[in-house]
Amino acid sequence: MVPLLLVLLLAxxxxxxxxxxxxxxxxxxVVLVVWLVGFVARGAHPSGGRRRWYRW
Known part of the structure; x- marks a missing residue:
């Protein structure tokens, strides 16, 4: 009985x-897709440079 329970527990x-x-x-x-969309869809910074779409 114990081996059967062990096998069932393992399964x-x-x-x-x-x-x-x-x-x-x-x-x-999903995280990879969100990162890629954010990387591609980021806008231009008002000062002419590109800005990061994330905070870190």
Whole structure:
């Protein structure tokens, strides 16, 4: 009975880790797209130079 529970627990942990990693990949893709859009769509600074669209 204990080995069966351990196998089920391992399967549950691996399923959760797989879901979390897939979700993190989607978050990374969204952040990359937002960064690229901000990089491409940034406007010109009033003094003629280019300014950063982010604060850091």
């Amino acid at each position: 549950l942990i691996l399923f959760g880790a797989g879901f979390a990693l897939k979700a993190l990949w989607w978050v990374a893709i």
